[in-house]
Amino acid sequence: MSYLQYLFDPNSWTGSGGLGIRVGQHLLYSLIAVAIAAVIGVPIGMLIGHTRRGRVIVLGLANSFRAIPTLGLLILVVLLTQTSWIPVVCVLGVLALPPLLTGTATGIMQADQEAVRAARGLGMSGGQVLMRVEMPLAMPLVIAGLRSATLQVIATATVAAYVPGVGGLGRTILDGIPPRNYGEVLAGAILVAVLAIVIDIVLALVGRSFSRHLRLKPPRLTALTTAPTPAAEEQEQAAA
Template sequence: MSYFSFLLDASRWGGSGGIGQLLLQHLLYTVAAVAIGAVIAIPLGVLIGHTGRGGFLVIGLSNAARAIPSIGFLVLVVLLLGTGSGKVVLVLAVLALPAVLTATAAGVAGADADAVYAARALGMTGGQVVARIEWPLALPLVVSGLRSATLQVVATATVAAYAAGGGLGRLLISGQLNRDYSQMFAGAVLIAALAIVLDLLIGSLGRLLSRRVRRAPATPSAAPA
Protein backbone atom coordinates (compact mmCIF):
# COMPACT_ATOMS: atom_id res chain seq x y z
CA MET A 1 0.00 0.00 0.00
CA SER A 2 1.31 3.44 -0.95
CA TYR A 3 1.09 6.04 1.79
CA PHE A 4 0.51 8.67 -0.89
CA SER A 5 -2.48 6.91 -2.47
CA PHE A 6 -5.10 8.85 -0.49
CA LEU A 7 -3.36 12.19 -0.90
CA LEU A 8 -2.87 11.79 -4.65
CA ASP A 9 -6.41 10.56 -5.34
CA ALA A 10 -8.11 13.51 -7.08
CA SER A 11 -11.56 12.26 -6.10
CA ARG A 12 -10.67 12.77 -2.42
CA TRP A 13 -10.18 16.53 -2.80
CA GLY A 14 -13.64 17.69 -3.89
CA GLY A 15 -17.10 17.63 -2.40
CA SER A 16 -18.37 17.82 1.14
CA GLY A 17 -15.85 16.38 3.57
CA GLY A 18 -13.16 16.31 0.90
CA ILE A 19 -9.55 17.23 1.53
CA GLY A 20 -10.04 20.68 0.03
CA GLN A 21 -12.91 21.51 2.38
CA LEU A 22 -11.08 20.17 5.43
CA LEU A 23 -7.96 22.15 4.53
CA LEU A 24 -10.01 25.33 4.18
CA GLN A 25 -11.71 24.71 7.53
CA HIS A 26 -8.35 24.19 9.22
CA LEU A 27 -7.04 27.41 7.70
CA LEU A 28 -10.14 29.35 8.76
CA TYR A 29 -9.90 28.03 12.32
CA THR A 30 -6.28 29.18 12.43
CA VAL A 31 -6.81 32.63 10.93
CA ALA A 32 -9.87 33.37 13.07
CA ALA A 33 -8.25 32.21 16.30
CA VAL A 34 -4.99 34.09 15.76
CA ALA A 35 -6.87 37.23 14.69
CA ILE A 36 -9.06 37.17 17.81
CA GLY A 37 -6.07 36.50 20.03
CA ALA A 38 -4.12 39.34 18.40
CA VAL A 39 -6.98 41.84 18.74
CA ILE A 40 -7.00 41.19 22.49
CA ALA A 41 -3.30 40.62 23.12
CA ILE A 42 -1.67 43.40 21.10
CA PRO A 43 -3.39 46.40 22.74
CA LEU A 44 -2.94 44.81 26.17
CA GLY A 45 0.71 44.05 25.44
CA VAL A 46 1.34 47.61 24.26
CA LEU A 47 -0.21 48.96 27.45
CA ILE A 48 1.84 46.66 29.67
CA GLY A 49 5.07 47.29 27.79
CA HIS A 50 4.61 51.06 27.72
CA THR A 51 3.60 51.54 31.35
CA GLY A 52 5.72 48.77 32.83
CA ARG A 53 2.73 47.62 34.85
CA GLY A 54 1.03 44.26 34.76
CA GLY A 55 4.12 42.21 34.01
CA PHE A 56 2.80 39.57 36.40
CA LEU A 57 -0.12 39.08 34.01
CA VAL A 58 2.22 38.24 31.14
CA ILE A 59 4.21 35.79 33.24
CA GLY A 60 1.05 34.20 34.65
CA LEU A 61 -0.56 33.72 31.24
CA SER A 62 2.64 32.31 29.76
CA ASN A 63 3.01 29.79 32.56
CA ALA A 64 -0.67 28.87 32.41
CA ALA A 65 -0.49 28.33 28.64
CA ARG A 66 2.39 25.90 29.10
CA ALA A 67 0.63 24.04 31.90
CA ILE A 68 -2.84 23.64 30.34
CA PRO A 69 -3.13 20.56 28.08
CA SER A 70 -4.76 21.69 24.84
CA ILE A 71 -7.04 18.70 24.40
CA GLY A 72 -8.09 18.86 28.06
CA PHE A 73 -9.03 22.51 27.70
CA LEU A 74 -10.98 21.72 24.53
CA VAL A 75 -12.88 18.91 26.25
CA LEU A 76 -13.73 21.19 29.18
CA VAL A 77 -15.12 23.89 26.87
CA VAL A 78 -17.14 21.33 24.92
CA LEU A 79 -18.61 19.92 28.13
CA LEU A 80 -19.56 23.40 29.36
CA LEU A 81 -20.64 25.07 26.11
CA GLY A 82 -21.30 22.23 23.68
CA THR A 83 -19.76 21.43 20.31
CA GLY A 84 -19.39 23.72 17.33
CA SER A 85 -16.88 25.68 15.31
CA GLY A 86 -17.31 28.77 17.48
CA LYS A 87 -16.24 26.89 20.59
CA VAL A 88 -13.20 25.51 18.81
CA VAL A 89 -12.14 28.97 17.66
CA LEU A 90 -12.60 30.24 21.23
CA VAL A 91 -10.27 27.58 22.60
CA LEU A 92 -7.68 28.20 19.90
CA ALA A 93 -7.83 31.98 20.44
CA VAL A 94 -7.19 31.53 24.16
CA LEU A 95 -4.18 29.35 23.35
CA ALA A 96 -2.86 31.91 20.84
CA LEU A 97 -3.17 34.87 23.20
CA PRO A 98 -0.15 34.30 25.54
CA ALA A 99 2.48 34.14 22.78
CA VAL A 100 1.28 37.37 21.17
CA LEU A 101 0.84 39.14 24.51
CA THR A 102 4.31 38.19 25.74
CA ALA A 103 6.01 39.20 22.49
CA THR A 104 4.17 42.53 22.26
CA ALA A 105 4.87 43.50 25.86
CA ALA A 106 8.54 42.53 25.53
CA GLY A 107 8.90 44.36 22.23
CA VAL A 108 7.40 47.62 23.47
CA ALA A 109 9.25 47.47 26.80
CA GLY A 110 12.51 46.75 24.99
CA ALA A 111 12.30 49.73 22.63
CA ASP A 112 15.48 51.84 22.40
CA ALA A 113 15.63 53.77 25.69
CA ASP A 114 17.54 56.67 24.11
CA ALA A 115 14.91 57.05 21.40
CA VAL A 116 12.10 57.02 23.96
CA TYR A 117 13.93 59.55 26.16
CA ALA A 118 14.55 61.84 23.19
CA ALA A 119 10.90 61.63 22.17
CA ARG A 120 9.76 62.60 25.64
CA ALA A 121 12.29 65.43 25.75
CA LEU A 122 10.78 66.80 22.54
CA GLY A 123 7.40 66.95 24.25
CA MET A 124 5.74 63.90 22.72
CA THR A 125 2.75 62.50 24.58
CA GLY A 126 2.61 58.89 25.71
CA GLY A 127 0.45 57.98 22.75
CA GLN A 128 2.87 59.62 20.33
CA VAL A 129 5.81 57.79 21.88
CA VAL A 130 3.99 54.49 21.42
CA ALA A 131 2.88 55.22 17.85
CA ARG A 132 6.13 56.73 16.54
CA ILE A 133 8.86 55.02 18.57
CA GLU A 134 7.89 51.97 20.62
CA TRP A 135 5.42 50.32 18.25
CA PRO A 136 7.58 50.47 15.10
CA LEU A 137 10.57 49.09 17.01
CA ALA A 138 8.45 46.35 18.57
CA LEU A 139 6.88 45.19 15.30
CA PRO A 140 9.44 42.49 14.42
CA LEU A 141 9.03 40.89 17.84
CA VAL A 142 5.24 41.17 17.60
CA VAL A 143 5.35 39.33 14.28
CA SER A 144 7.54 36.69 15.91
CA GLY A 145 4.85 36.22 18.55
CA LEU A 146 2.20 35.89 15.85
CA ARG A 147 4.39 33.31 14.17
CA SER A 148 4.66 31.21 17.32
CA ALA A 149 0.94 31.53 18.01
CA THR A 150 0.05 30.49 14.47
CA LEU A 151 2.18 27.35 14.61
CA GLN A 152 0.65 26.40 17.94
CA VAL A 153 -2.87 26.94 16.64
CA VAL A 154 -2.27 24.95 13.45
CA ALA A 155 -1.08 22.02 15.54
CA THR A 156 -3.82 22.30 18.17
CA ALA A 157 -6.58 22.73 15.58
CA THR A 158 -5.96 19.09 14.71
CA VAL A 159 -7.89 18.02 17.80
CA ALA A 160 -10.73 20.36 16.83
CA ALA A 161 -12.18 17.52 14.77
CA TYR A 162 -13.27 15.88 18.00
CA ALA A 163 -15.51 18.86 18.81
CA ALA A 164 -16.51 20.41 15.50
CA GLY A 165 -16.00 17.59 13.03
CA GLY A 166 -13.95 19.78 10.69
CA GLY A 167 -10.35 20.50 9.89
CA LEU A 168 -7.54 18.22 8.84
CA GLY A 169 -7.73 16.35 12.11
CA ARG A 170 -10.76 14.59 10.64
CA LEU A 171 -8.42 12.72 8.30
CA LEU A 172 -6.42 11.43 11.25
CA ILE A 173 -9.51 10.39 13.21
CA SER A 174 -11.25 8.71 10.26
CA GLY A 175 -8.04 7.06 9.18
CA GLN A 176 -7.48 5.63 12.63
CA LEU A 177 -11.04 4.32 12.88
CA ASN A 178 -10.86 2.73 9.42
CA ARG A 179 -7.24 1.60 9.79
CA ASP A 180 -6.52 3.59 6.65
CA TYR A 181 -2.91 4.62 7.16
CA SER A 182 -2.72 6.43 3.84
CA GLN A 183 -5.54 8.72 5.05
CA MET A 184 -3.72 9.36 8.32
CA PHE A 185 -0.52 10.03 6.41
CA ALA A 186 -2.34 12.53 4.18
CA GLY A 187 -3.65 14.39 7.21
CA ALA A 188 -0.23 14.54 8.85
CA VAL A 189 1.47 15.76 5.67
CA LEU A 190 -1.13 18.46 5.03
CA ILE A 191 -1.01 19.74 8.61
CA ALA A 192 2.78 19.96 8.44
CA ALA A 193 2.64 21.63 5.02
CA LEU A 194 0.09 24.20 6.21
CA ALA A 195 2.25 25.01 9.23
CA ILE A 196 5.35 25.45 7.06
CA VAL A 197 3.58 27.67 4.51
CA LEU A 198 2.07 29.94 7.17
CA ASP A 199 5.40 30.11 9.01
CA LEU A 200 7.18 31.16 5.82
CA LEU A 201 4.55 33.81 5.05
CA ILE A 202 4.65 35.34 8.52
CA GLY A 203 8.45 35.09 8.59
CA SER A 204 8.63 37.02 5.31
CA LEU A 205 6.35 39.67 6.78
CA GLY A 206 8.62 39.92 9.81
CA ARG A 207 11.72 40.42 7.66
CA LEU A 208 9.93 43.09 5.61
CA LEU A 209 8.93 44.98 8.74
CA SER A 210 12.45 44.67 10.15
CA ARG A 211 13.93 46.22 7.01
CA ARG A 212 11.48 49.11 7.16
CA VAL A 213 12.28 49.75 10.82
CA ARG A 214 16.03 49.76 10.12
CA ARG A 215 15.55 52.33 7.36
CA ALA A 216 13.55 54.65 9.61
CA PRO A 217 15.43 56.82 12.13
CA ALA A 218 15.02 55.37 15.63
CA THR A 219 15.67 58.64 17.44
CA PRO A 220 13.42 61.62 16.71
CA SER A 221 15.01 64.95 15.95
CA ALA A 222 13.73 68.37 16.74
CA ALA A 223 12.23 70.34 13.90
CA PRO A 224 14.48 73.19 12.68
CA ALA A 225 13.54 76.62 13.97
Protein backbone atom coordinates in the same frame (compact mmCIF):
# COMPACT_ATOMS: atom_id res chain seq x y z
CA MET B 1 4.18 5.03 -2.41
CA SER B 2 0.73 3.49 -1.80
CA TYR B 3 0.31 5.59 1.33
CA LEU B 4 0.61 8.75 -0.77
CA GLN B 5 -2.05 7.73 -3.26
CA TYR B 6 -4.83 9.19 -1.11
CA LEU B 7 -3.06 12.55 -0.96
CA PHE B 8 -2.56 12.80 -4.72
CA ASP B 9 -5.88 11.28 -5.72
CA PRO B 10 -8.07 14.06 -7.24
CA ASN B 11 -11.18 12.41 -5.79
CA SER B 12 -9.78 12.94 -2.29
CA TRP B 13 -9.93 16.71 -2.78
CA THR B 14 -13.55 16.94 -3.88
CA GLY B 15 -16.84 16.74 -2.02
CA SER B 16 -17.99 18.09 1.34
CA GLY B 17 -15.49 15.91 3.17
CA GLY B 18 -12.62 16.33 0.71
CA LEU B 19 -9.17 17.53 1.57
CA GLY B 20 -9.81 20.92 -0.02
CA ILE B 21 -12.69 21.65 2.36
CA ARG B 22 -10.76 20.28 5.32
CA VAL B 23 -7.76 22.52 4.58
CA GLY B 24 -10.06 25.55 4.34
CA GLN B 25 -11.73 24.67 7.63
CA HIS B 26 -8.40 24.18 9.34
CA LEU B 27 -7.13 27.54 8.14
CA LEU B 28 -10.38 29.26 9.10
CA TYR B 29 -10.33 27.93 12.66
CA SER B 30 -6.67 28.87 13.03
CA LEU B 31 -6.99 32.37 11.62
CA ILE B 32 -10.04 33.22 13.73
CA ALA B 33 -8.34 31.92 16.86
CA VAL B 34 -5.18 33.93 16.22
CA ALA B 35 -7.23 37.02 15.39
CA ILE B 36 -9.13 36.73 18.68
CA ALA B 37 -5.87 36.31 20.60
CA ALA B 38 -4.34 39.29 18.78
CA VAL B 39 -7.32 41.55 19.55
CA ILE B 40 -6.95 40.70 23.24
CA GLY B 41 -3.21 40.13 23.64
CA VAL B 42 -1.65 42.89 21.56
CA PRO B 43 -3.44 45.85 23.24
CA ILE B 44 -2.76 44.40 26.71
CA GLY B 45 0.87 43.81 25.77
CA MET B 46 1.15 47.38 24.48
CA LEU B 47 -0.27 48.75 27.73
CA ILE B 48 1.99 46.61 29.91
CA GLY B 49 5.09 47.34 27.85
CA HIS B 50 4.45 51.08 27.77
CA THR B 51 3.50 51.58 31.42
CA ARG B 52 5.64 48.74 32.91
CA ARG B 53 2.76 48.07 35.28
CA GLY B 54 1.48 44.62 36.16
CA ARG B 55 3.97 42.92 33.87
CA VAL B 56 5.01 40.28 36.42
CA ILE B 57 1.46 39.24 37.26
CA VAL B 58 -0.06 39.47 33.77
CA LEU B 59 2.85 37.90 31.90
CA GLY B 60 3.19 35.18 34.52
CA LEU B 61 -0.52 34.43 34.27
CA ALA B 62 -0.37 34.40 30.48
CA ASN B 63 2.60 32.04 30.47
CA SER B 64 0.78 29.74 32.88
CA PHE B 65 -1.84 29.21 30.17
CA ARG B 66 0.79 27.20 28.29
CA ALA B 67 0.47 24.45 30.90
CA ILE B 68 -3.26 24.03 30.30
CA PRO B 69 -3.99 20.75 28.45
CA THR B 70 -5.70 21.86 25.25
CA LEU B 71 -7.77 18.71 24.76
CA GLY B 72 -9.01 18.73 28.35
CA LEU B 73 -9.95 22.41 28.16
CA LEU B 74 -11.69 21.82 24.85
CA ILE B 75 -13.79 18.98 26.24
CA LEU B 76 -14.69 21.05 29.32
CA VAL B 77 -15.76 24.07 27.27
CA VAL B 78 -17.80 21.94 24.88
CA LEU B 79 -19.59 20.22 27.78
CA LEU B 80 -20.40 23.55 29.42
CA THR B 81 -21.49 25.33 26.25
CA GLN B 82 -22.46 23.54 23.07
CA THR B 83 -21.09 21.34 20.34
CA SER B 84 -19.92 23.68 17.59
CA TRP B 85 -16.80 25.27 16.21
CA ILE B 86 -17.13 28.35 18.45
CA PRO B 87 -15.72 26.78 21.66
CA VAL B 88 -12.99 25.18 19.57
CA VAL B 89 -11.88 28.57 18.30
CA CYS B 90 -12.06 30.04 21.81
CA VAL B 91 -9.82 27.30 23.21
CA LEU B 92 -7.33 27.77 20.37
CA GLY B 93 -7.40 31.51 21.07
CA VAL B 94 -6.38 30.83 24.68
CA LEU B 95 -3.45 28.82 23.32
CA ALA B 96 -2.40 31.68 21.02
CA LEU B 97 -2.70 34.40 23.66
CA PRO B 98 0.58 33.97 25.64
CA PRO B 99 3.04 34.31 22.71
CA LEU B 100 1.28 37.38 21.35
CA LEU B 101 0.94 39.11 24.70
CA THR B 102 4.49 38.29 25.78
CA GLY B 103 6.04 39.20 22.43
CA THR B 104 4.28 42.57 22.31
CA ALA B 105 5.08 43.55 25.89
CA THR B 106 8.71 42.40 25.65
CA GLY B 107 9.23 44.16 22.33
CA ILE B 108 8.00 47.48 23.68
CA MET B 109 9.98 47.18 26.91
CA GLN B 110 13.14 46.45 24.90
CA ALA B 111 12.64 49.39 22.53
CA ASP B 112 15.53 51.85 22.27
CA GLN B 113 15.11 54.03 25.36
CA GLU B 114 17.15 56.87 23.87
CA ALA B 115 14.63 57.16 21.05
CA VAL B 116 11.78 57.01 23.56
CA ARG B 117 13.29 59.75 25.74
CA ALA B 118 14.01 61.91 22.72
CA ALA B 119 10.44 61.52 21.49
CA ARG B 120 9.12 62.60 24.87
CA GLY B 121 11.55 65.51 24.87
CA LEU B 122 10.11 66.62 21.55
CA GLY B 123 6.72 66.91 23.21
CA MET B 124 5.10 63.69 22.04
CA SER B 125 2.27 62.37 24.18
CA GLY B 126 2.37 58.90 25.68
CA GLY B 127 0.13 57.55 22.93
CA GLN B 128 2.28 59.10 20.21
CA VAL B 129 5.44 57.64 21.72
CA LEU B 130 3.78 54.23 21.87
CA MET B 131 2.46 54.23 18.30
CA ARG B 132 5.22 56.14 16.51
CA VAL B 133 8.35 54.95 18.31
CA GLU B 134 7.84 51.94 20.58
CA MET B 135 5.53 49.83 18.40
CA PRO B 136 7.62 50.16 15.20
CA LEU B 137 10.72 49.15 17.16
CA ALA B 138 8.83 46.28 18.78
CA MET B 139 7.44 44.84 15.54
CA PRO B 140 10.14 42.14 15.09
CA LEU B 141 9.25 40.61 18.46
CA VAL B 142 5.54 41.09 17.84
CA ILE B 143 5.87 39.19 14.57
CA ALA B 144 7.91 36.51 16.34
CA GLY B 145 5.10 36.11 18.87
CA LEU B 146 2.59 35.96 16.04
CA ARG B 147 4.61 33.23 14.32
CA SER B 148 4.82 31.19 17.49
CA ALA B 149 1.11 31.56 18.20
CA THR B 150 0.10 30.68 14.64
CA LEU B 151 2.26 27.56 14.50
CA GLN B 152 0.92 26.33 17.83
CA VAL B 153 -2.67 26.90 16.75
CA ILE B 154 -2.25 25.21 13.36
CA ALA B 155 -0.64 22.18 14.99
CA THR B 156 -3.17 21.98 17.82
CA ALA B 157 -6.26 22.66 15.69
CA THR B 158 -6.28 18.96 14.86
CA VAL B 159 -7.90 18.34 18.27
CA ALA B 160 -11.00 20.11 16.93
CA ALA B 161 -11.92 16.83 15.28
CA TYR B 162 -12.81 15.41 18.70
CA VAL B 163 -15.83 17.72 18.71
CA PRO B 164 -18.71 16.20 16.71
CA GLY B 165 -19.62 18.21 13.65
CA VAL B 166 -16.34 20.10 13.50
CA GLY B 167 -14.07 19.56 10.52
CA GLY B 168 -10.50 20.43 9.74
CA LEU B 169 -7.55 18.22 8.96
CA GLY B 170 -7.87 16.55 12.33
CA ARG B 171 -11.08 14.99 11.05
CA THR B 172 -9.16 13.50 8.16
CA ILE B 173 -6.68 11.95 10.58
CA LEU B 174 -9.33 10.57 12.94
CA ASP B 175 -11.52 9.23 10.14
CA GLY B 176 -8.60 7.22 8.79
CA ILE B 177 -7.65 5.56 12.08
CA PRO B 178 -10.57 3.12 12.68
CA PRO B 179 -10.49 1.54 9.20
CA ARG B 180 -6.68 1.70 9.27
CA ASN B 181 -6.63 3.87 6.19
CA TYR B 182 -3.10 5.04 6.84
CA GLY B 183 -2.99 6.90 3.53
CA GLU B 184 -5.75 9.20 4.79
CA VAL B 185 -4.02 9.63 8.15
CA LEU B 186 -0.72 10.43 6.45
CA ALA B 187 -2.41 12.90 4.10
CA GLY B 188 -3.87 14.83 7.03
CA ALA B 189 -0.57 14.87 8.90
CA ILE B 190 1.38 16.01 5.83
CA LEU B 191 -1.07 18.81 5.09
CA VAL B 192 -0.92 20.09 8.67
CA ALA B 193 2.88 20.21 8.45
CA VAL B 194 2.77 21.92 5.04
CA LEU B 195 0.31 24.54 6.29
CA ALA B 196 2.50 25.28 9.29
CA ILE B 197 5.63 25.63 7.15
CA VAL B 198 3.95 27.84 4.53
CA ILE B 199 2.36 30.16 7.09
CA ASP B 200 5.63 30.41 9.00
CA ILE B 201 7.50 31.37 5.83
CA VAL B 202 4.90 34.04 5.00
CA LEU B 203 5.08 35.53 8.50
CA ALA B 204 8.89 35.39 8.42
CA LEU B 205 8.86 37.40 5.19
CA VAL B 206 6.48 39.91 6.77
CA GLY B 207 8.78 40.27 9.77
CA ARG B 208 11.79 40.68 7.50
CA SER B 209 10.01 43.40 5.53
CA PHE B 210 9.29 45.28 8.78
CA SER B 211 12.95 45.04 9.80
CA ARG B 212 14.08 46.19 6.37
CA HIS B 213 11.60 49.07 6.49
CA LEU B 214 13.06 50.21 9.81
CA ARG B 215 16.61 49.95 8.49
CA LEU B 216 15.68 52.01 5.45
CA LYS B 217 14.47 54.88 7.65
CA PRO B 218 17.38 55.57 10.01
CA PRO B 219 17.20 59.37 9.62
CA ARG B 220 13.89 59.49 11.45
CA LEU B 221 15.21 57.53 14.42
CA THR B 222 18.50 59.41 14.30
CA ALA B 223 16.66 62.69 14.36
CA LEU B 224 14.75 61.58 17.41
CA THR B 225 17.80 60.36 19.29
CA THR B 226 19.95 63.36 18.38
CA ALA B 227 17.34 66.09 18.66
CA PRO B 228 18.11 68.44 21.59
CA THR B 229 15.63 68.49 24.42
CA PRO B 230 14.17 71.82 25.65
CA ALA B 231 16.44 71.68 28.71
CA ALA B 232 19.50 71.22 26.52
CA GLU B 233 18.47 74.16 24.32
CA GLU B 234 18.12 76.39 27.39
CA GLN B 235 21.58 75.37 28.59
CA GLU B 236 23.08 76.13 25.17
CA GLN B 237 21.41 79.56 25.12
CA ALA B 238 22.62 80.33 28.64
CA ALA B 239 26.14 79.28 27.71
CA ALA B 240 26.06 81.51 24.64
